[in-house]
Amino acid sequence: MTSPLQQKLKITGPTAITANRLSDGVVVWLTPSHGWSTDIADAAIATTSDVAMTLLSVANGDEIHAVGAYPARVVVVNGRAAPVNLRERIRVGGPTIAFEARA
Amino acid sequence: MYVHDEFDRAFLADRVADFRDQVARRLSGALTEEEFKPLRLMNGVYLQLHAYMLRICIPYGTLSSDQMRALGHVARRYDRGYGHFTTRQNIQFNWIRLDELPDAMADLAAAGLHGIQTSGNCIRNTTTDQWAGATPEEIEDPRLYAEIIRQWSTLHPEFTFLPRKFKIAITAAKHDRAAIRVHDIGLRLHRRDGETGFEVIVGGGLGRTPFIGKTIRDFLPKADLLSYLEAILRVYNSGGRRDNIYKARIKIQVHEVGTEEFSRRVEAEWAEIRDGALRLDDAAFAAIADRFQTPDFAPLADRPADLTDALADPAFARWHANAVAVHKAPGHAIVTLSLKPVGKPPGDATADQMDAIADLADRFAYGEIRVAHEQNLTFPHVRQKDLPELWRELDALGLATPNVGLISDIIACPGLDYCALANTRSIPLAQRLSERFADPARIADIGRMHINISGCINACGHHHVGHIGILGVEKKDQEFYQITLGGKANHKARLGELLGPAVGEDEVVEVVERIVDTYLALRAGPAESFIAVVQRLGVEPFKERAYAAG
Ligand code: SF4
Numbered sequence: 001m002t003s004p005l006q007q008k009l010k011i012t013g014p015t016a017i018t019a020n021r022l023s024d025g026v027v028v029w030l031t032p033s034h035g036w037s038t039d040i041a042d043a044a045i046a047t048t049s050d051v052a053m054t055l056l057s058v059a060n061g062d063e064i065h066a067v068g069a070y071p072a073r074v075v076v077v078n079g080r081a082a083p084v085n086l087r088e089r090i091r092v093g094g095p096t097i098a099f100e101a102r103a
Numbered sequence: 104m105y106v107h108d109e110f111d112r113a114f115l116a117d118r119v120a121d122f123r124d125q126v127a128r129r130l131s132g133a134l135t136e137e138e139f140k141p142l143r144l145m146n147g148v149y150l151q152l153h154a155y156m157l158r159i160c161i162p163y164g165t166l167s168s169d170q171m172r173a174l175g176h177v178a179r180r181y182d183r184g185y186g187h188f189t190t191r192q193n194i195q196f197n198w199i200r201l202d203e204l205p206d207a208m209a210d211l212a213a214a215g216l217h218g219i220q221t222s223g224n225c226i227r228n229t230t231t232d233q234w235a236g237a238t239p240e241e242i243e244d245p246r247l248y249a250e251i252i253r254q255w256s257t258l259h260p261e262f263t264f265l266p267r268k269f270k271i272a273i274t275a276a277k278h279d280r281a282a283i284r285v286h287d288i289g290l291r292l293h294r295r296d297g298e299t300g301f302e303v304i305v306g307g308g309l310g311r312t313p314f315i316g317k318t319i320r321d322f323l324p325k326a327d328l329l330s331y332l333e334a335i336l337r338v339y340n341s342g343g344r345r346d347n348i349y350k351a352r353i354k355i356q357v358h359e360v361g362t363e364e365f366s367r368r369v370e371a372e373w374a375e376i377r378d379g380a381l382r383l384d385d386a387a388f389a390a391i392a393d394r395f396q397t398p399d400f401a402p403l404a405d406r407p408a409d410l411t412d413a414l415a416d417p418a419f420a421r422w423h424a425n426a427v428a429v430h431k432a433p434g435h436a437i438v439t440l441s442l443k444p445v446g447k448p449p450g451d452a453t454a455d456q457m458d459a460i461a462d463l464a465d466r467f468a469y470g471e472i473r474v475a476h477e478q479n480l481t482f483p484h485v486r487q488k489d490l491p492e493l494w495r496e497l498d499a500l501g502l503a504t505p506n507v508g509l510i511s512d513i514i515a516c517p518g519l520d521y522c523a524l525a526n527t528r529s530i531p532l533a534q535r536l537s538e539r540f541a542d543p544a545r546i547a548d549i550g551r552m553h554i555n556i557s558g559c560i561n562a563c564g565h566h567h568v569g570h571i572g573i574l575g576v577e578k579k580d581q582e583f584y585q586i587t588l589g590g591k592a593n594h595k596a597r598l599g600e601l602l603g604p605a606v607g608e609d610e611v612v613e614v615v616e617r618i619v620d621t622y623l624a625l626r627a628g629p630a631e632s633f634i635a636v637v638q639r640l641g642v643e644p645f646k647e648r649a650y651a652a653g
């Protein structure tokens with residue numbers, strides 16, 4: 001079986017690598033310095049498949065801080081990443097429902 | 104209530120200690136995620152969109168008031184102050200930190216609660232009628248058998264790695280409130296020639312490929328319950344498909360080999376084991392029955408003056424007509440607590456509500472609470488004379504919306520607001536529908552109506568068996584919803600029929616309203632329910648009008 005790290009990755013536009021933080025599951029984004037940020041605006045943006053693949057390999061190599069890394073399409077606004085589809089908008093902004101007990 | 108023994112308590116404490124160690128090793132990096140994931144799943148811990156989710160098993164939907172308080176404590180201390188009751192009669196917490204999970208589990212274990220077998224390819228929580236032990240319709244309390252199944256299936260070494268998850272439901276009443284025909288195994292207790300036994304139904308299920316279960320045995324003596332279940336599970340475990348996750352449920356095996364051949368295999372396996380160690384004798388039943396504490400119902404008269412006087416208040420009378428059902432003991436009643444207030448997420452309860460419900464259960468309901476698969480709660484045993492006071496308390500807590508079994512009593516899965524597998528959101532749609540159908544008089548006129556919503560084909564919101572079923576599908580990053588009509592989950596279970604093309608997120612409420620208006624125009628009179636009209640006329644008249652303005 002091909003290891004996920006050797007698999008090809010095709011991207012169709014600007015892409016960032018996202019995951020959940022190990023300790024609490026909070027959504028995180030891989031930064032250009034290969035750390036993790038909770039702010040999508042800090043995300044490293046790949047515009048080629050090779051760069052996206054390299055970033056994903058970095059993310060998957062980090063077993064301590066983040067879980068379940070995957071490439072997510074983003075839009076670039078003033079050089080910063082922003083979520084493009086509903087799933088990522090909800091991951092970034094939280095549930096779309098008001099609930100009075102929510103912190 | 105079933106009272107756990109020393110073995111259960113020691114086992115849970117050991118399990119928490121194991122999990123604490125596993126979490127510590129994961130956080131230190133000693134365990135990889137690949138190694139850790141199956142361990143957390145075995146304890147009901149999922150990773151969802153924003154956080155870890157902990158699913159807690161509520162055996163056959165029965166909770167003591169102390170257990171409800173423990174859930175309230177976990178919601179407040181470790182979560183964001185609320186929890187979500189599920190169609191499996193369980194509860195999920197959406198925001199628990201991994202590093203706090205062992206403490207949360209320890210607190211739950213102290214109340215006899217845990218997340219074991221709420222995930223993974225094992226036998227899940229056996230569900231039953233939320234009115235068990237209270238309704239005059241039943242021939243016996245099905246929880247006794249659900250408990251026997253719980254003990255047999257918990258950590259069953261042969262059935263820990265089945266081809267896929269496995270769900271059993273049981274009912275003992277003519278009216279099936281446990282949806283037994285859409286389970287991997289459905290059991291219906293009934294009597295034949297003075298003897299109690301089970302009709303055994305297999306291969307029902309929802310999800311990607313829905314099926315109504317098939318009866319493989321009309322009458323199984325109750326002494327043979329476990330040996331027969333074991334035989335079914337063995338036939339499934341050895342012959343179920345492991346090559347394709349979408350074809351791995353028992354329903355596909357039953358469909359592929361045929362009901363007759365499947366039944367023949369089960370009977371052949373059963374012939375080998377039926378007189379073995381799993382045979383249940385009277386002593387075995389008595390030992391389990393002894394651990395069930397049944398309330399000592401005081402001898403009371405029906406319709407006491409406190410109740411009849413209060414019925415002069417229209418608001419109380421409306422709630423009473425909607426949420427109160429007949430109890431087997433005179434002077435008592437079964438009360439449903441609606442977790443479907445207008446505009447709120449279906450099935451959610453806050454920590455404060457959980458605490459208050461526990462207190463009310465102690466005051467008015469012999470300390471016992473049930474979870475219904477429709478995502479409501481039930482007090483199974485309430486004195487009729489206490490109903491007016493209970494109603495006032497529930498109303499103040501937002502738990503007395505008179506919509507039980509009506510159009511705004513919507514089943515909805517967590518959907519894309521929480522769930523990592525979702526295509527679309529479910530909860531906001533349920534909220535908008537309940538706001539559209541908020542008028543109590545109007546929804547009472549519409550009558551019995553179940554809207555079920557799932558955010559993806561996995562069908563946790565049971566959309567196939569909703570009178571109106573709504574399934575979220577995503578097209579080019581937009582939310583669309585497929586609508587089916589005519590499904591039902593009861594003793595005459597059937598799958599809904601597709602109405603037509605999926606409709607956009609902004610149109611669904613209008614389309615549902617047109618379906619309802621069509622029903623009101625076509626019904627022979629208020630006594631003809633929505634489902635009866637769909638069965639009489641099919642979906643065509645609804646299709647014409649539902650899409651008319653589109
Ligand atoms: S039906 Fe789909 S979206 Fe809804 S809870 Fe189940 S898996 Fe998630």
